[in-house]
Amino acid sequence: MAGVCLLGSLPARASARLQTWQFDTGQNRLIFTTESGVQPQVSLLTNPHQLVIDLPGIASDETLGNQIIGGPVQAVRVTQANARTTRMVLDLSPDYTLDPKQVKVWGMTNQQWVVQLPSATQADASNSAFPNSTLTIPDLSKAIASRPLTAVGTEPMPPLISRNQVTTAAVRATATVLRGVQTTAEGFFIPTAGAAPQVHVYRTRDANQARQIVIDLLDAAIAPGLVAEALPQGRYGISRWSLTQFATAPPAIRVTLTLDGHSPDWQITPLASGGVWVTPIGMAPSQIAAPATTVVLPVINAVAPPPVNQTVAPPAVATPVPQPTVTPYSPSRGQVLVMLDPGHGGVDPGAVGIGGLQEKGVVLAVAQYTAAALQAQGIAVQMTRQSDQTVDLQPRATMAETARATVFVSIHANAVNMQRPEVNGLETYYYSDSGQVLATALQRQVLSTMAMNDRGVRQARFLVLRRTSMPAALIEIGFVTGATDAPKLRDPRWQAQMGQAIAQGIVNYLSGRP
DSSP states (O other): OOOHHHHTTTOOOEEEEEEEEEETTTTTTEEEEEEEEEOEEEEEEEEEEEEEEETTTTTTTTOOEEEETTTTEEEEHHHEEEEEEEEEEEEOOOOOOOOOGGEEEEEESEEEEEEEOOOOOHHHHHHTSSOSSSSSHHHHHHHHTTTGGOOOOOSSSOOOOOEEEEOOOOOOOOOOOOOOOOETTTTEEEEEEEEEEEEEEEEEOOTTOOOEEEEEESSSOOOTOOOOOGGGOOTEEEEEEEEEOOOOOSSSEEEEEOOOOOOOEEEEOTTTOOOOOEEEEESGGGGOOOOOOOOOOEEESSOOOOTTOOOOOOOOOOOOOOOOOOOOOOOOOOOOEEEEEEOOBBBBBOOGGGGGOBBBEEEEEEEEHHHHHHHHHHOOEEEOOOSSSSOOHHHHHHHHHTTTTTTTEEEEOOOOOOOOOTTOOEEEEEHHHHHHHHHHHHHHHHHSSSOOOOOEEEEEEEEHHOOOOSSEEEEEEEEOOOOTTTHHHHHHHHHHHHHHHHHHHHHHHHOOOO
């Protein structure tokens, strides 16, 4: 019994690893990449003078080693804080007086993070601004030294809450129903049901002089059940979405977009087939800068490292966009819309394979690369999910039907028994005759680009293929349980290549190329 209790108390080991890290002395910043998504936890120590970054769920790689830097940051050391946490320690120079408010942390993706420190000159300037202040870092450390370490902290970060707003009102039946707002590789899409929306657009500013775009939809109603949390959160320079129902005659909806300082102007395009495109003017969505987030770090006066549960909330994560290598699509694209369907998500991880590799994360990354490559060719793209969210099967098909997509491509990863690692390869499925042509184009293109075992094109009765009226295919991009496929599936470079290969297969189909 004692042995069982002891073993049961051991923490599970982390499966994902710290892949790379680099300290840029010119910019005084640390950049690191992990195998899977992570939320860094950052703390500042005064004795010894260190900045500590904990990576929960990440194992350290002994081959990465430590590095002597010199200057404000004297060295960077990588250690294993416990079985499930990698700790990166930046040893700071004793005369480098660091104000915690000057440290900025942001994610270029959920796997690649930047920790930006001020230069020695900036740090000195900040501290010399208050030469007579008694509230120095040592004084603050003494003030909080009596508190238990688990409770140390100046002002805790507030929880992330939605700044969006949905205001409803009882209205009569309308010609158009607004179903929500979707984030796409092109910008945003506002899907509607019923008649084509009647749209009026205005540009104004709020009381704080923030730019706003107002979209009025006439004879329209907000779909029941639509809540603020379902609207995009801080994407592409739009800091806030507000949907307000007016019980006028006829009823109307006012959609207000509040822009941050990084946002360009936006073009509003109603579609005769239903829905409204909201696309940036003069740049791709991926080029819209996300502001760095300044975090307030807890200051700890203790020789021991900080507890691993000290958390600094990370900022919004940007979506990685590769440089596409897709052959240009030449015919007119006026009504072409590709619906990409990354399988599973949210509470459904999909197949789980070697090393805990989850299907849902792999296929979302590949779909994002596919979307970016298509969008770079001017092809409109929508996705059934933009993040790790739960979406049932029927709503995926319904999204494609509502948007009147030209083609529907569902992206999955395969699995068999974990005792069969020799099973590897690519499979593509279809249901209808038109789907067979699309599936064949995808299979051929991927096999001509990627070194994979050909497991063929097959007919199947998957719901998303049966319930979609446009040409539809479901591609299984490899086996998470396969000894050959699994390492590739978790490699971001391979994911980018697969995404571009799928995009080229779609372009081949749309262009009528074999």
